[in-house]
Every structure is written in C-alpha cells, then in structure tokens.
Amino acid sequence: xxxxxKKKLAAAAPKKGPNPAIIGAVIAAxxxxxxVVAIVVGNSGKSSGTGAAAQPKxxxxxxxxxxxxxxxxxKSNAPTVDLYEDFQCPVCGQFEKAMGxxxxxxxxxxxxxxxxxxxxxxxxxxxxxxxKRSANAVACAADAGKFLDYHAAVFAxxxxxxxxxxxxxxxxxxxxxxxxxxxxxxxxxxxxxxGQHAQYVLDTQTAAEKAGVNSTPTxxxxxxxxxxxxxxxxxxxxxxxxxxx
Amino acid sequence: MDLQGGGRRADLVxxxxxxxxxxxxxxxxxxxxxxxxVSARAVNAxxxxxxxxxxxxxxxxxxxxLLIGLLLVIGLFTRVAAVVGGLLMVAFxxxxxxxxxxxxxxxxGCFGGGGTIAASQTQYPLDILRDLxxxxxxxxxxxxxxxxxxxxxxxFG
Numbered sequence: 001x002x003x004x005x006k007k008k009l010a011a012a013a014p015k016k017g018p019n020p021a022i023i024g025a026v027i028a029a030x031x032x033x034x035x036v037v038a039i040v041v042g043n044s045g046k047s048s049g050t051g052a053a054a055q056p057k058x059x060x061x062x063x064x065x066x067x068x069x070x071x072x073x074x075k076s077n078a079p080t081v082d083l084y085e086d087f088q089c090p091v092c093g094q095f096e097k098a099m100g101x102x103x104x105x106x107x108x109x110x111x112x113x114x115x116x117x118x119x120x121x122x123x124x125x126x127x128x129x130x131x132k133r134s135a136n137a138v139a140c141a142a143d144a145g146k147f148l149d150y151h152a153a154v155f156a157x158x159x160x161x162x163x164x165x166x167x168x169x170x171x172x173x174x175x176x177x178x179x180x181x182x183x184x185x186x187x188x189x190x191x192x193x194x195g196q197h198a199q200y201v202l203d204t205q206t207a208a209e210k211a212g213v214n215s216t217p218t219x220x221x222x223x224x225x226x227x228x229x230x231x232x233x234x235x236x237x238x239x240x241x242x243x244x245x
Numbered sequence: 246m247d248l249q250g251g252g253r254r255a256d257l258v259x260x261x262x263x264x265x266x267x268x269x270x271x272x273x274x275x276x277x278x279x280x281x282x283v284s285a286r287a288v289n290a291x292x293x294x295x296x297x298x299x300x301x302x303x304x305x306x307x308x309x310x311l312l313i314g315l316l317l318v319i320g321l322f323t324r325v326a327a328v329v330g331g332l333l334m335v336a337f338x339x340x341x342x343x344x345x346x347x348x349x350x351x352x353x354g355c356f357g358g359g360g361t362i363a364a365s366q367t368q369y370p371l372d373i374l375r376d377l378x379x380x381x382x383x384x385x386x387x388x389x390x391x392x393x394x395x396x397x398x399x400x401f402g
Contacts, residue, residue, distance in 0.1 A: 023400070024322060024325070027316070027321070027322065030312075031309070031312050034308050034312065035305045035308055035309065038281065038304050038305055038308050121282075121283075121286060121360075124280050124282040124283045124286075125280070125283055125358075127280070209286065209289055209296065210296050212292060214286060214289065214290040214351075214360045214361050215360050215361030215362070
C-alpha cells in the first residue's frame with residue numbers, strides 16, 4: 001500500500017468517541033423512565049376505588065353524585081337541576097348572588113330537584129386546598145341537614161381575591177351561620193377535621209370531569225347544559241317552569 | 246437541491262430553528278410540569294381522548310416537552326428531537342382545530358391553564374399560527390439537522 005493511500009484511509013475511518021447508538025439508547029431509556037415515573041407519581045395520590053368513600057347524606061345517583069340540596073322532598077314532576085360549583089370560583093360567587101336565592105326558593109317549594117356537585121379543581125390551579133376543605137365541610141353540613149345554608153354561608157364569605165381561600169376558623173364560623181348547633185356541631189367538627197368525606201370530594205371531581213364538566217359554574221337542567229342561556233334569574237326560573245311536566 | 250449544503254449561513258438558520266422550537270417546548274413544559282393535574286384537565290377539555298388516556302397524556306406531556314426542548318437547545322440528537330417536536334406541534338394543531346370546529350370554547354392549555362373559557366376569549370387562530378411556525382422550524386431541522394454550535398457536531402463530527 002502506498003503511504004498516501006494509508007493516510008487517506010485513516011482519515012476516512014470513523015473517529016474514536018462515544019458510540020451514538022449507545023448514547024441514543026441511554027437518552028431514550030431516560031425519557032421513557034421519566035414518563036413512567038411521572039405517571040406512577042401522578043396516580044399515587046389518587047385512589048381509584050370509590051367503595052371506601054364515606055358518603056354524605058343526600059348523595060344521589062351513585063357514589064360520586066352530587067348532593068340533593070332540597071330541604072324537603074321535591075314534587076314528583078319537578079325537573080332536576082345539576083349545579084357544578086367550586087367554592088373558590090369567583091364566577092360561581094357571582095352566579096350564587098344572582099341565581100342562588102331563586103334556586104333555593106324553588107328547592108324549598110319542591111319545584112326543582114337541586115343537586116349540587118362541589119368541585120375542587122381550583123385547588124390545583126391556585127395551589128391551595130381550600131376547595132377540598134370547604135367541599136368536605138359542606139358535605140359534613142349535609143350530614144347535619146344544613147347543606148344549602150352552609151353552601152350559602154361559604155359563597156357569602158368568598159374572598160375578594162381568588163386564591164385567598166378559607167381558613168379553618170372561617171369554615172367553623174360558616175357552620176354557626178348555617179345554624180348547626182350542638183350536639184350536631186361537635187359531629188360536624190369531627191367530620192370536618194378528620195376529612196371524613198375527602199374521598200367523596202375527590203370522586204365528585206373525577207365524576208364531573210368524566211361527565212365533560214370542565215368549568216364552573218355549570219348548570220344542567222334535566223341533563224342539558226344551559227349555563228350559557230342564564231343571563232338573569234328570570235330566565236332560569238322560566239326554563240325550570242317550562243321543564244316541569 | 247443539496248439540503249445538507251448551504252454552509253455556515255444555513256447552519257446558523259438551523260441554530261435559530263433549534264433555539265425557537267427548544268425554547269417554546271421548554272417554556273410550555275416548565276409552566277405545566279409543576280401542576281400535572283391541571284395539565285391533565287386541559288387535555289381532557291379537548292374531549293378527544295378517553296378520560297383515562299387524557300389523564301396519562303396530561304401527566305406525561307410536560308415532561309416530554311421539557312426533554313425534547315432541552316435536547317434541541319443543546320443540539321443533541323437534533324433530527325430525532327425535531328421529529329418528535331414537530332409531531333407534537335402537528336398533534337396540537339389538529340387538537341386545536343378540532344376544538345374550534347366543534348364549537349368548544351376552551352383555552353388550549355398550551356402554557357398552563359386550560360379548560361372552558363368564554364367564547365370571546367378563545368384564540369384558536371393565534372394558537373394554530375404559533376404552532377405552525379414552530380412546526381416549520383422543526384421541519385427545517387428534520388430535513389437539515391446540521392446546525393451551528395450543536396452537541397451533535399461536537400460528539401459525532
């Protein structure tokens with residue numbers, strides 16, 4: 001071989017260095033591992049089992065349904081209103097101010113089956129736990145037969161700034177405002193501080209997402225989403241009346 | 246056309262493309278990676294994937310975006326990373342266009358957030374344009390992965 005050709009051959013040979021295939025495989029493995037870890041960690045906090053969840057009084061339609069807010073049984077021809085709200089959602093606060101009294105009086109008259117689903121997704125957005133704590137607290141109030149009163153008390157005290165949330169002291173104040181008295185108050189306190197309905201609250205959020213509810217407030221009349229049609233309480237009352245058979 | 250040619254100037258265009266795609270992916274991933282539950286709901290709000298699949302996609306997506314973005318910024322496995330990044334953009338464009346066509350009013354959740362918003366607040370055309378621009382940069386890199394200042398060049402020549 002001529003010396004010149006030898007030099008050329010050496011120049012054409014692959015350079016010594018890390019093997020691209022091995023580096024690629026390692027990086028691919030790291031990526032797959034990261035994704036798997038993310039999924040496992042993401043799911044570890046959530047129990048998928050709903051069997052063990054303590055259900056508050058008045059839960060309708062399965063384990064993770066909303067709470068029937070009627071203080072008295074509704075008339076048999078009354079339409080069903082499913083209301084999805086997060087206690088930390090400012091628009092829900094406005095909705096309650098505008099529509100709450102009308103809905104409550106229709107429920108009190110038995111002219112509507114009012115089913116309230118307390119959602120908690122804003123905890124993840126706002127990075128606090130006020131939606132879950134207040135949803136658990138109102139479920140405990142449902143056990144005491146004071147769901148709507150407690151529900152109204154929370155919205156009446158909604159913080160001006162979204163994300164400020166509710167303190168435990170406030171949650172206890174709401175119980176008094178709602179008219180929960182001893183001995184029910186002690187039971188309510190235990191239920192609230194132990195997070196007795198915490199799993200139910202998580203299940204409610206999951207069930208709502210599965211039902212395609214991804215914002216609050218959402219109001220369904222006999223299963224149909226009519227949130228966008230509600231400009232004034234009169235419109236809501238009229239639609240409920242029209243849906244009464 | 247000699248796609249691998251073009252010399253120094255084309256290498257610099259490639260560098261710019263790499264940094265654009267990489268930065269957008271890192272930005273999008275970083276804003277979502279700390280709140281995976283929000284990301285999962287944003288994916289679910291598109292109402293395309295079944296609920297459980299949407300959850301997994303929502304959890305994994307920010308990490309994939311971060312990793313691909315990082316690879317592009319340092320210029321390692323540029324072609325493979327650009328293929329993945331480009332396919333992500335195509336998937337996003339399809340998802341956003343589909344939501345738009347079906348009359349959903351959602352935030353794409355591209356950079357955190359997500360879920361239903363007022364119809365007047367939707368910005369589907371803007372989202373699609375942005376993703377198209379990023380996809381175009383990714384396409385350049387798939388065709389011509391040689392770029393200036395890349396780790397690929399350092400390691401593999």
